[in-house]
Amino acid sequence: MSEHFEETLGGESDGALVHWMARPAPRISTAALSSMIAGAFLVGAGIGLALAALSGRLTPEPERRSPVARWLH
Numbered sequence: 001m002s003e004h005f006e007e008t009l010g011g012e013s014d015g016a017l018v019h020w021m022a023r024p025a026p027r028i029s030t031a032a033l034s035s036m037i038a039g040a041f042l043v044g045a046g047i048g049l050a051l052a053a054l055s056g057r058l059t060p061e062p063e064r065r066s067p068v069a070r071w072l073h
Contacts (some may be wrong), residue, residue: 052058056067 048056
């Protein structure tokens with residue numbers, strides 16, 4: 001069984017073992033990314049307020065409280 005150690009390449013070597021590809025340019029601007037993050041925060045805050053209002057923790061009249069709030073105070 002013979003072992004083959006030599007490799008022949010079709011061209012001259014430039015000395016680099018690996019040729020890395022350049023990183024692609026970002027496809028989204030900084031302003032768009034910032035506005036998406038701010039929008040996601042506002043949607044989350046709105047959902048939190050809506051859930052608090054639906055659960056009875058937020059009421060239009062301050063003297064009317066939910067049973068859980070009466071139990072806690």
